[in-house]
Amino acid sequence: MDRRNFIKYTTATIVIAGTTYYLTSDTSNFERADLETDLKTKIPMQSDEKEILILASLAPSGHNTQPWFVKYHEPFHWTVCNDRTRWLDGVDPTQRETILSIGAFLQNLEYAANNLGYSCAFDILASSNEDEEIVTVKLFRSLFIQKFDIKKIQDRRTLRSNYLNDIINKKDLDYLLENETDFITYFPNTSKGHLYLNQQTIEANRIQSYRDAAQNELADWIRFSNEDVEKYRDGLTPASMEIEGFSGWIVRNFYDKQNVMKQDFREKSIAKVVEQVSQSAGWLVISSPDHSVLSLLEAGRRLQRVWLKARDRKIAIHPMTQILEEEKTRLAVNYAIGIKESIQFLLRVGYIENYPDPVTLRRPINWFIRN
Numbered sequence: 001m002d003r004r005n006f007i008k009y010t011t012a013t014i015v016i017a018g019t020t021y022y023l024t025s026d027t028s029n030f031e032r033a034d035l036e037t038d039l040k041t042k043i044p045m046q047s048d049e050k051e052i053l054i055l056a057s058l059a060p061s062g063h064n065t066q067p068w069f070v071k072y073h074e075p076f077h078w079t080v081c082n083d084r085t086r087w088l089d090g091v092d093p094t095q096r097e098t099i100l101s102i103g104a105f106l107q108n109l110e111y112a113a114n115n116l117g118y119s120c121a122f123d124i125l126a127s128s129n130e131d132e133e134i135v136t137v138k139l140f141r142s143l144f145i146q147k148f149d150i151k152k153i154q155d156r157r158t159l160r161s162n163y164l165n166d167i168i169n170k171k172d173l174d175y176l177l178e179n180e181t182d183f184i185t186y187f188p189n190t191s192k193g194h195l196y197l198n199q200q201t202i203e204a205n206r207i208q209s210y211r212d213a214a215q216n217e218l219a220d221w222i223r224f225s226n227e228d229v230e231k232y233r234d235g236l237t238p239a240s241m242e243i244e245g246f247s248g249w250i251v252r253n254f255y256d257k258q259n260v261m262k263q264d265f266r267e268k269s270i271a272k273v274v275e276q277v278s279q280s281a282g283w284l285v286i287s288s289p290d291h292s293v294l295s296l297l298e299a300g301r302r303l304q305r306v307w308l309k310a311r312d313r314k315i316a317i318h319p320m321t322q323i324l325e326e327e328k329t330r331l332a333v334n335y336a337i338g339i340k341e342s343i344q345f346l347l348r349v350g351y352i353e354n355y356p357d358p359v360t361l362r363r364p365i366n367w368f369i370r371n
Contacts, residue, residue, distance in 0.1 A: 103300020
């Protein structure tokens with residue numbers, strides 16, 4: 001057999017073998033719907049309590065770390081706590097984002113409780129972002145309470161791609177920001193603020209991609225394989241990063257933490273950010289009066305209230321807070337976009353034609369409930 005035929009047949013054999021391996025292995029990403037909700041708990045709990053806390057845990061968090069646990073005192077009396085084993089010291093050394101995430105958790109909790117006919121009494125315990133005990137919660141039966149559609153909590157999703165460039169119309173913006181206008185500013189994609197946030201988001205991501213502490217932390221929270229997805233039920237999965245099809249299969253089967261530290265991965269990550277910021281209706285900027293625990297919790301709740309309305313109007317939301325995580329970009333952003341208050345969230349927003357189901361995983365309730 002001559003060299004040309006040898007190469008042809010060898011190549012064909014490799015393609016056939018690779019295709020066969022692909023078709024006989026995991027051909028799809030694990031998503032939330034693939035895993036059953038585990039309602040078993042070591043601590044005896046009422047069914048309403050379980051439902052409320054499961055829905056609360058669907059709150060967003062950086063790298064999907066789910067940085068909370070709940071101390072169970074007695075029926076309908078808990079303390080929501082800060083889980084230091086889930087901190088992101090590389091990008092969030094002051095735990096600002098941790099408290100924001102716990103704020104979103106509390107908003108979900110209140111909405112879920114309202115849906116089942118309970119009112120909530122919150123008592124803030126923490127005086128700093130590093131305190132373990134953040135808020136005590138007591139639930140009471142209430143006859144006069146407005147119920148919330150929990151499907152909005154179940155369907156919330158972060159979307160990263162396929163944004164349209166149409167500006168958010170006034171009717172939809174008014175709906176999103178109803179009763180929230182004091183601390184939320186919209187920068188449409190025709191504004192100078194939008195252009196600045198695009199440019200600085202790319203720059204902040206470039207800085208962060210080459211800062212090894214941040215990149216190592218990212219690697220620790222990526223769940224490449226379906227085995228890790230099932231084992232941890234948290235972090236960033238191929239599905240949540242919107243890596244589908246054959247590319248998803250490659251990532252699940254051949255990527256690991258070492259790949260994240262390579263030049264090629266870093267460059268592709270930056271290129272993806274450039275692509276993302278090129279498509280949007282603009283930015284929503286959420287701020288707060290200061291950086292106190294109370295203000296951060298309320299900013300997290302404000303984020304969640306807005307996010308839970310977004311799907312109604314086919315508006316996608318993608319938090320991109322790297323500007324706030326890198327000193328070089330953080331110090332100039334307030335002045336550059338004309339906001340005096342403390343900025344807590346930068347949200348890329350845009351209309352989307354098809355709103356897919358949520359895919360990010362959540363830990364079973366028994367994993368985050370403690371005595």
